[in-house]
Amino acid sequence: MHKRLVFITNEDVKKLLSPKDAVDIAREVLLAHASDDIGWGEPRQLQLVPQGQTTNYKVKACYLAQEGVAGFRSVALNRTEVGYKIAGFAPTKFILLSDVETGIFFAIIDEQWIHAIRTGACAAVAADDLTSTRTPVVGIAGSGYMAKTSLMALAAVFDIPKVRVYSRTLDNAKKFARWAQEELSLDVVAVSTPKEAVEESDVVISATTTTTPFLQTEWFKKGSFFYSMGQHQEVDDSAYMEMKFIAEDWEQIQIKSDIKRLLKETSFSDEHVYAELADIASKKKPGRENPNERIFVRSQGLVTQDIATAYWVYKKAEEQGLSKVMFDWSEHLPMS
Structure with missing residues (x-):
């Protein structure tokens, strides 16, 4: 059982995820598609367009059966010159990971590098x-x-x-x-x-x-x-x-x-x-x-690629001590 909610920065994601890693993960995810080992959010994409604003929001979700993980990708898109300039480094893309067995959310990951390289x-x-x-x-x-x-x-x-x-x-x-x-x-x-x-x-x-x-x-x-x-x-x-x-x-x-x-x-x-x-x-x-x-x-972009890559990054970050703990609820767990 996951006992902590952690945050992983884009800087640390870059340290962990190489282009070769991303290619290997992308292939594995396509094979999971072929085996029907994924589930989709409905609708495939939820969109919010605030009236009179230059920013719109998109949310996608999926479930990875083999990993027992659900993931949600939230993106803010600002279609202005300033928006395009900051898109590569500002916090406008995040992934939220959840354990489907318990419903516990265990990781929030800045997705700038993940999305680009995947x-x-x-x-x-x-x-x-x-x-x-x-x-x-x-x-x-x-x-x-x-x-x-x-x-x-x-x-x-x-x-x-x-x-x-x-x-x-x-x-x-x-x-x-x-x-x-x-x-x-x-x-x-x-x-x-x-x-x-x-x-x-x-x-x-x-x-x-x-x-x-x-x-x-x-x-x-x-x-x-x-x-x-x-x-x-x-x-x-x-x-x-x-x-x-x-x-x-x-x-x-x-x-x-x-x-x-x-x-x-x-x-x-x-x-x-x-x-x-x-x-x-x-x-x-x-x-x-x-x-x-x-x-x-x-292509349009597969959220399954985002979530699988994010989960891979999460496991690497935990192994290398790069996750930043936001909340630890282990002391609140019932005694077995």
């Missing part, structure tokens, strides 16, 4: 299963926190000979390139157009806040792998029907604005969905079936 880790697992080469040239669209952690996760899986990065401004792309060269020792080139980032890349990751599609299906070469994690649609409509389309989780991605619109306004349907990532990871369905097919994965 998002990239899921993309890396998908690329690991679906790319056509073990030494992929990588194209990155976006230069923010998620783009960085995605490249970190990919570098934990692949030997990457070249990276091309595109951002809304060339200056941002150059800053990203310098960061990747210094932190990851990768050969990174900043490019001025999205086409340059895509057309010769084996793996393309798009992590942007665009509200207008800026990538074109025709730019993706034969055999390429494309992972879109943006808030809105990042590629033209034809990609959803011409590429082999895989959903991170089909029910989950249907809350995305692009999927909603495509289902309503075009011929796109669930028949275009070849598989979910859990089907590929568990080998229930074959992934890449020929070296020339272009594969497109659309």
